[in-house]
C-alpha cells in the first residue's frame with residue numbers, strides 16, 4: 283500500500299473535499315441549500331461543486347428551511363442521499379418540525395421500510411462576531427430526538443472523514459460544523475477510505491492525562507486543549523476527550539477516562555441548563571460513582587439568548603473558565 | 615367578523631354529473647373520461663359504496679372500543695376514488711390521514727389501515743409495496759415530501775407522477791406554501807390534491823382563506839383547477855388532466871376538490887357544536903353516491919344483479935375488515951425499540967437490554 287498524500291487544508295476546505303468525494307462515490311448524493319450553487323455557500327463549503335456536478339446535484343433552493351428539509355425527505359423516499367446545508371444555526375428552527383417529526387421518525391413510522399439517509403450540515407456556534415441568530419448552538423434539541431444522530435467535528439481530518447461517514451449512514455445525521463474553526467488547518471488524507479476509519483459514533487482521546495478529564499466537542503476542543511496546556515504548566519496532567527458524537531454518546535471512552543482521572547469537566551457553548559453536559563454528568567455518576575474524586579463540573583453558555591458580538595467573549599467558555607472548573611474539582 | 619359566509623361562488627367548478635344524476639354539456643374534461651363506459655362507471659360506483667362501507671364499519675369498530683380513533687371520510691368518497699382511479703401503478707401517493715378511499719384503490723388491505731387507528735402499529739403497510747405512504751398526522755408536511763419525491767422522479771427520468779392529499783385547513787400551513795413554491799420553481803411532476811371539505815375540525819374554510827384555494831395555487835404559479843369533489847367523473851377527469859401535465863414535464867397542478875365532510879372530523883369530534891344542521895341537509899342533496907346511482911338508473915344499469923354484486927362486495931369487505939381488526943396480533947413490548955435507527959445505536963441497545971431485564975424480573979413473581 284502506498285501512503286496517500288495528506289495535504290494541509292483548512293477545516294472548511296476539508297469539508298468541501300469530503301462532499302466532492304461523496305458525490306463522486308455515489309451518484310445518489312445530492313446537495314440542497316440556499317446559495318450553495320454559484321456562490322458555493324456563504325462559507326464556500328460547496329465551492330465549485332455545482333460547476334462540476336451540475337445544478338441537479340447541487341441545488342439552489344428557494345429560501346424556505348422547512349421546504350428544504352421536506353423536499354430532502356421526498357428525495358430520500360425516492361432513494362437519494364440528500365445533503366442539506368442550513369445557512370446558519372439560527373435558521374434551522376423553521377425546519378424543526380420537518381426534522382424532528384419527519385426526518386427523525388419516518389424509519390420508525392414505516393416499520394423500517396423507508397430510510398432517511400439525510401445529512402443536515404449546520405455551521406454553528408459563536409466567536410465570529412456575527413449579528414444575532416448567527417451564533418447559536420442548537421445541538422441539544424436534536425440530541426434529544428430519537429431517530430437522529432448528532433455529531434460535531436473539531437479538526438480538518440475529522441471534518442473530511444466524518445462528513446463522508448455521515449453521508450454514507452443510512453440514518454439521518456445532524457452534522458454540526460464549528461464555523462469559527464473553518465479556517466483552522468490540519469492534515470487531511472482525502473483518499474482515506476471511510477469503512478475502516480474511526481467510526482462516526484466514537485469519541486477520541488485527543489490528549490492523554492492522569493489528573494482530570496475535560497470533555498469538549500466542536501469549536502471548544504481547541505479551547506480545551508489550550509486549557510490543558512496551561513494546566514500542564516501548573517503541574518496538572520489533563521486528559522482531553524473530543525466527543526465527536528453527541529448521539530449516540532461514546533460512554534465507554536468517557537467512563538474509561540473518568541475512572542482513570544477521577545475528575546471531570548464538560549464544556550460546550552450551548553446553555554448549561556438541560557444540556558449535553560447534564561446528560562454526561564448523570565451518566566458518569568451512574569457508571570463511575572466510586573471513581574469520582576469530586577462532583578462533575580460543567581462550563582457552558584449562560585441561560586441568556588446569545589449576546590451581542592461585543593460581549594460574546596464573556597458568554598463563550600474560554601480556557602480560563604474551563605481551568606476554573608478544573609480547579610473546583612481539586613478541593614483545597 | 616363573520617367567517618361562516620363563503621366569499622366565493624362555485625360557478626367555476628368542473629362538473630360532469632349534476633347532483634340530479636344528469637350529464638352536463640360535453641367539455642374538454644368530459645372528453646378525458648370518454649373511455650368510462652357504463653360498465654366502468656358501475657365499477658366506480660362499486661368503489662364508492664365499498665369505501666363508504668369500510669368507513670362505516672371502522673366507525674362502528676371505534677364506537678365498540680376496538681379503535682382508539684377514526685377519521686371518517688363520509689361525503690368525500692368521490693374525491694378520493696375519482697382521483698385515485700386516475701393514478702397508474704408507478705405513480706406515488708403522499709396522503710394525509712383521511713385517505714382510506716385512496717388506500718383502498720391502491721390495494722391496501724383495509725385491516726392494515728385500521729391497525730394504525732387501533733394503536734397496534736405505526737406503519738400499517740410498506741409504502742413501496744403500494745406506492746403510497748402511511749398516514750401523516752402533521753398537517754401539510756407531506757406536500758413537501760411529494761415535491762421532493764417528484765424532483766427525484768424528474769432526475770431519474772421516470773414515467774410516473776406524484777399526488778399528494780391535504781385538507782383546506784392544511785393550506786394555511788407554511789409547508790403547503792413552501793411546497794407550491796418549490797414545485798413550481800423546479801417544475802416537479804406533482805399533483806396537489808386539496809379535499810376542501812369546508813371544515814378544519816370546527817374552523818370553516820373561510821377562516822383559512824378569503825379567496826379560493828385554487829386561486830392560492832395560481833399565486834405561486836401553479837395552474838389550478840376547481841372541481842366538484844362529489845362528482846366522481848369530474849374528479850377523475852381533473853386528476854387525469856393534472857397527471858398528464860406532470861408526466862409531459864409541465865410541472866405541478868393544484869386541484870381543489872370542493873366537497874363536504876358529512877360526519878365529524880374524527881370519532882372524538884362533535885360537529886353539532888359548530889355546524890348548522892341546515893348545511894348538512896344542503897350537502898346531502900349533493901351526495902356523491904346518490905348522483906351516480908341516479909345516472910346509472912337513468913341508463914338502465916341499476917338492475918338487481920348489479921345491486922346484489924355491490925352489496926355482496928361491501929358486506930364481504932366489511933366482514934373481512936372486522937375479522938382482521940378483532941384478530942389483530944398485538945405487538946410485543948420489546949417492539950418499542952425496533953426501527954428507531956437503520957444502523958445499530960448503543961443507546962437503543964442499552965435501553966432495550968435494560969428493559970428486557972426489568973421485564974424478565976417479573977416472571978418469577980407471577981402465578
Ligand SMILES: Cc1ncc(C[n+]2csc(CCOP(=O)(O)OP(=O)(O)O)c2C)c(N)n1
Pocket residue numbers: 712751752753780781782783784785809811813814815875879
Ligand atoms: C401541524 C398540525 N397542527 C394541528 C393539528 C391538529 N389537527 C389535526 S387535523 C386538523 C384539521 C385539519 O383540517 P384540514 O386540513 O381541512 O383537513 P381535514 O381534517 O378536514 O381533512 C387539525 C387542526 C395537526 N394534526 N397538525
